[in-house]
Amino acid sequence: MPQENTHVELSGRHEVLDEVEPLSARKLANAALDSFFTAGYGGTTTRHISEQAGMSTGSLYSSFRxxxxxxxxxxxxxxxxxxxxxxxxxxxxxxxxxxxxxxxxxxxxxxxxxxxxxxxxxxxxxxxxxxxxxxxxxxxxxxxxxxxxxxxxxxxxxxxxxxxxxxxxxxxxxxxxxxxxxxxxxxxxxxxxxxxxxxxxxxxxxxxxxx
Amino acid sequence: MPQENTHVELSGRHEVLDEVEPLSARKLANAALDSFFTAGYGGTTTRHISEQAGMSTGSLYSSFRxxxxxxxxxxxxxxxxxxxxxxxxxxxxxxxxxxxxxxxxxxxxxxxxxxxxxxxxxxxxxxxxxxxxxxxxxxxxxxxxxxxxxxxxxxxxxxxxxxxxxxxxxxxxxxxxxxxxxxxxxxxxxxxxxxxxxxxxxxxxxxxxxx
DNA sequence: GTCTATAGGAAGATAGAC
DNA sequence: GTCTATCTTCCTATAGAC
Structure with a gap:
């Protein structure tokens, strides 16, 4: 018989990437997460990440090396x-x-x-x-x-x-x-x-x- | 206290890829397994697979499409x-x-x-x-x-x-x-x-x- | 920080000789 | 069935204008 859950909710729920700043980096991180998740790291291109974030490929390299x-x-x-x-x-x-x-x-x-x-x-x-x-x-x-x-x-x-x-x-x-x-x-x-x-x-x- | 293992060994141990034929395909499969394991599918090139199998890149395509x-x-x-x-x-x-x-x-x-x-x-x-x-x-x-x-x-x-x-x-x-x-x-x-x-x-x- | 353009190389797959 | 050579496409990352 399952026990009841006696624990309490400990903190407000939040998205893990919410803390990423500035906005451009957060958009890129979110787009990369999408693509890494569905296609894997090797199957993901920087072009696709940038595109999904609404930016050009070159701009990615202002936020990430x-x-x-x-x-x-x-x-x-x-x-x-x-x-x-x-x-x-x-x-x-x-x-x-x-x-x-x-x-x-x-x-x-x-x-x-x-x-x-x-x-x-x-x-x-x-x-x-x-x-x-x-x-x-x-x-x-x-x-x-x-x-x-x-x-x-x-x-x-x-x-x-x-x-x-x-x-x-x-x-x-x-x-x-x-x-x-x-x-x-x-x-x-x-x-x-x-x-x-x-x-x-x-x-x-x-x-x-x-x- | 852990129970004893009362099961018996059911069959001779063998490598999973042993059944792949012919030899060239088995070599390629083994090389691909190595590389997929360490670098992932997307991080693996057909050139690398062929090289590790001791063949040219083109020859891979006689065994696999x-x-x-x-x-x-x-x-x-x-x-x-x-x-x-x-x-x-x-x-x-x-x-x-x-x-x-x-x-x-x-x-x-x-x-x-x-x-x-x-x-x-x-x-x-x-x-x-x-x-x-x-x-x-x-x-x-x-x-x-x-x-x-x-x-x-x-x-x-x-x-x-x-x-x-x-x-x-x-x-x-x-x-x-x-x-x-x-x-x-x-x-x-x-x-x-x-x-x-x-x-x-x-x-x-x-x-x-x-x- | 964003863009366009491109460098410079490497990718998957094919062609055709042997 | 293996090789060499190559087609065509796509890749990461950089350069330089705005």
């Missing part, structure tokens, strides 16, 4: 936004079980609501320069650490029964991230229903054994 | 191989619990051992023609149906306690597929350890509630 720099911006903002969602859920009051449950819920719902930038952030990383890739890798480690800390707290307080903490953390984040691969707003599942389902399944993984 | 046709071959063989692994595990003897456990184990270990072709198969699909994409989509539906059938059998026999069967099937396959995104043979986890961990977690999702 290269096509790769736009991808880096998207990947960085995507990862920072997902990390923020996870941290906000981790800041909720005890018990650990409801904190962890809220983290899985928020992480999953973030990937459904932001599935376009999430998919680009997760699956186009091979095109980044080594320097940029290292920065994104740092954010990924932070995401893992935030969840692991809360799970360890729950185990220490006897709320969870699990030996393989790293395996659970890996699996729980994996579930959320993989949403970006297949989720479509036109599908049968809402972000809320999906997040509830996955939060339930994650808590089933953690609950004490039955004998 | 286009670059996209190579990707389709890889995606088709990848999906067919994963589906075969799942079907073989589904053919094991009752109870349903050990059949389902074996399916998660085999599906996960397949994605770890074959993470290169799995990653190309899962994440480069946007480059396929609509016709080819539809064929792959059919294989994906088969994969989902095979697991769902076994889970439903387990629920009918009272071995599992889960309301949201579709949610579980989605999550369990998602765990296995996402392995292809991050798995590296150089990492700390072996395919066997990972598959055991995920099979354990999946059975935890299915076991009766504790009150």
């Amino acid at each position: 290269s096509k790769e720099e736009i991808l880096f911006l998207l990947a960085r903002l995507g990862h920072e936004s997902a990390l923020r969602a996870l941290r906000e859920a981790a800041g909720q009051s005890p018990p650990a079980a409801s904190r962890v449950r809220g983290m899985i819920y928020e992480f999953t719902i973030w990937h459904a609501r932001n599935h376009r930038i999430a998919r680009v952030s997760q699956y186009q990383l091979a095109a980044l320069t080594p320097q940029h890739h290292a920065i994104i890798a740092g954010l990924r480690h932070e995401i893992e650490a935030v969840l692991q800390t809360e799970v360890e707290a729950g185990v220490a307080q006897g709320e969870f029964d699990i030996d393989d903490i790293k395996g659970f953390v890996l699996a729980a984040l994996s579930l959320g991230i993989d949403v970006a691969r297949w989720f479509s707003p036109e599908g049968r599942l809402t972000p809320e229903a999906l997040a509830t389902s996955y939060a339930d399944l994650a808590m089933r993984m953690l609950r004490p054994t039955n004998h | 286009s670059k996209e046709e190579i990707l389709f071959l890889l995606a088709r063989l990848g999906h067919e191989s994963a589906l075969r692994a799942l079907r073989e595990a589904a053919g094991q003897s009752p109870p349903a619990a050990s059949r389902v456990r074996g399916m998660i184990y085999e599906f996960t270990i397949w994605h770890a051992r074959n993470h290169r072709i799995a990653r190309v198969s899962q994440y480069q699909l946007a480059a396929l023609t609509p016709q080819h994409h539809a064929i792959i989509a059919g294989l994906r539906h088969e994969i989902e149906a095979v697991l769902q059938t076994e889970v439903e059998a387990g629920v009918a026999q009272g071995e599992f306690d889960i309301d949201d069967i579709k949610g579980f099937v989605l999550a369990a396959l998602s765990l296995g597929i996402d392995v292809a995104r991050w798995f590296s043979p150089e990492g700390r986890l072996t395919p066997e350890a990972l598959a055991t961990s995920y099979a354990d977690l999946a059975m935890r999702m299915l076991r009766p509630t504790n009150h």
Whole structure:
């Protein structure tokens, strides 16, 4: 039987790219996101990005030094936004079980609501320069650490029964991230229903054994 | 406490591309897999594929009509191989619990051992023609149906306690597929350890509630 | 910061000899 | 079935006027 969602909405919803300034850069970033999402980084041309942003090809290079720099911006903002969602859920009051449950819920719902930038952030990383890739890798480690800390707290307080903490953390984040691969707003599942389902399944993984 | 793996090794291990004939096509397919894996479909040139296969650019077109046709071959063989692994595990003897456990184990270990072709198969699909994409989509539906059938059998026999069967099937396959995104043979986890961990977690999702 | 124009090269695919 | 040579198109990025 699914548990109820006791978590509260933590912040006003906003588009991840809203903070990009100035307007021309935001238009280009949005157009690039569209195209990277549907055609991939390699399948996207700077001409097409500029065109969709209502500009000439040359003008793109006043806002960005290269096509790769736009991808880096998207990947960085995507990862920072997902990390923020996870941290906000981790800041909720005890018990650990409801904190962890809220983290899985928020992480999953973030990937459904932001599935376009999430998919680009997760699956186009091979095109980044080594320097940029290292920065994104740092954010990924932070995401893992935030969840692991809360799970360890729950185990220490006897709320969870699990030996393989790293395996659970890996699996729980994996579930959320993989949403970006297949989720479509036109599908049968809402972000809320999906997040509830996955939060339930994650808590089933953690609950004490039955004998 | 992790359960022991009671499943048996079902078939001799083989490389997915071993069945590609003739040799020139197999060499090209292997070179394309390498490059699609590291650079993506859009970041790969037919010149590079041919060069890595030890041939001229023109010769590629005696084996394949286009670059996209190579990707389709890889995606088709990848999906067919994963589906075969799942079907073989589904053919094991009752109870349903050990059949389902074996399916998660085999599906996960397949994605770890074959993470290169799995990653190309899962994440480069946007480059396929609509016709080819539809064929792959059919294989994906088969994969989902095979697991769902076994889970439903387990629920009918009272071995599992889960309301949201579709949610579980989605999550369990998602765990296995996402392995292809991050798995590296150089990492700390072996395919066997990972598959055991995920099979354990999946059975935890299915076991009766504790009150 | 935007435009037009273009540099300079590389892309996918084909032709025709052997 | 492989090669060399090439067609045609398209690419990222820059130059320089306004």
